[in-house]
Each structure stands twice: as structure tokens, then as C-alpha cells.
Amino acid sequence: MGQEKVIVSIIIPTLNEEEYLPNLLGDLKKQKFEDYEVIVADAGSNDRTKQIAKEFGAKVIKGGLPSMGRNAGAKAAMGEFLFFFDADIRLPVDFLQNAFDEIQERFLDLATCDFWPETDLIVDKVLHKVVSTYFKVNQYTDPQAPGFCLLVSKRLFDRVGGFDEEIKLAEDHDFARRASELRPLRFLYSTHVWVSVRRLQKEGRLGLVRKYLSVRAYRLLIGELKGDVMEYEFDKFDEGKKFFLEDKMLAIDRRLNKINERLNEAVKGYVNRRVDSIGMGKYVERIRDRYRRTVRSLIKLMD
DSSP states (O other): SSSSOEEEEEEEEEEEEOTTTHHHHHHHOOOOOOOOEEEESSSSSOOOOOHHHHTTOEEEEEEHHHHHHHHHHHOOOOOEEEEEEEOOOOOOOOOOHHHHHHHTTTTEEEHHHHHHSSOOOOOHHHHHHHHHHHHHHHHTTTTTTTTTTEEEHHHHHHHHHOTTTTTBHHHHHHHHHHHHTTOOOOOEEEEEEEEOOOHOOOOOOHHHHHHHHHHHHHHHOOEEEEEEEOOOOOOOOOHHHHHHHHHHHHHHHHHHHHHHHHHHHOOOOOHTTTOOOOHHHHHHHHHHHHHHHHHHHHHHHHH
């Protein structure tokens, strides 16, 4: 993990991440795939973040807001592929190997994967599955990808020009949209990441849902968010209502599981040439309709 050429450069933007960063760096140390470097682009932490990164052998550079940190990391990267992670995610021990192998097998330049919340609350699991499935069913028509796990070849990153540093929110989706105009964004079916629920805990479950819906509407109707145009204070989730809803949430969770299983089967069939592009398109559209009905049920449930 020195200065010589590597296959994968892992780039992590940070700001005061001493609590979460050791977990991710520890996961990386356990990976079976070893041809990588770690770059921590720090935005001026006043805790032990930079010291921890150095103790794990990471290269520490000056970062900034997530877009600035990611771009700075990409500039310093030696790898053929850039794996952008947030500091609070966790990785399976075979993540790097499985992700790289699938990228090679499918000739991908732009990818993301499923993400599972680190929680036992069914409401958190369902909300994450709704978002993950949304990204998955729309990858062919309206590609978006979360910045906490965004995998891209260095050549495509350079062609796109990196992240737009003027965008304050949803800069990851903007990058995925621009990059997918050159090379398709695809979900990996061989691996996943775990994500922290700290944002849900801070902003509230329903509040975060409203926030993302507002961001989506703003981007569709006006454009990218390049200023402080969003209000970030939201109501907290009603914990008493959570128990009342749990059975219904479990039913929705089962429906989402079936949707994801069918999507994965469709992708594998297409990759293995068992399904042609026309059949794939029709199949995905049927799955998308089922997803919309499931989300409408969830919205009605949470009103």
C-alpha cells in the first residue's frame, strides 16, 4: 500500500469521525483483496480522526465538504478504480474481492451495491430497503447512487470531471447521472455494505423521508442544490407508533425482498445471456410497477 500503482484506491472523506472510522479501516485490513490503497481526505477534524487514519496506514490529505474531499482523494489516487466510501459504513470481509471480480466480469465502469442498516428496528430496515430498491429499479432509466458506496473507474471519473463542488446536497446523485451518460450505472449483486443509522437518529425517521422527497422534487423541478436552500430540522419519529406499525412493516419488508430477489435474478439472467435486452426492459418495468405499489402502501401507512 505504498506509492506504486495499485488496482483500487479507497477514498474516504472525513470530519471528526474518530468513533466510526476505526471500524471501516479495520474491515479493510481484513479484506482478502490486498491490491489497494486508502486515502482519507480530512476536512479539518479536531478529534483523533487523522491520527487514527495514519495508525492504520492510510494516506491523509486535506479535504473539505464531501465533493471537495472526494475530488482531492481522486487527484491523489494511484488506482485504476476509485471506491468512494463514507467513514460510517462497514464491509463484509470479501467485499473488495467480490466487487472487483463482478466489475471485471460485467465490464463495468460505474457501480454501487445494496446497503443494509446497522439496526434491529424493522422501520429502519424497511426505509433503507425502500431507498435501495428505488435506486435498483431505476438504474436503467434514472440512475442514482449513494456517495457512501460509489465505485468508478479512474478513466470515467476523469472524463466526467469529478464531483461538482458547488452542489451542497445530492452531489453523489448528480455525479452518477453525469457519469451514466457515458457508461451505465449498475448495481452489484455479489456484495453489500452496512450503513450507520445515525442520520435517522439525528433527524428523525419521518423527517429524513420528507427531506429526501423534498430534495428529489427540487432536483426534478429546479435543478441541483447549489446553495443553502433546504431546511434541515425535522420532527422525530413517533416511537409509540413504531410498535403499532411493526406487523405491517414486516409485510412490506417481505414484498421488498421479493422485488429484490426478482431484480437480482433478472440481472444474472441478462449477464449470462439468458435474457435479451428487450425482455430485460419489460421485466424491469413490471418490477418497477410492483415497487411503486409497495411504496404507496408504505406512504399511506406512515401518514
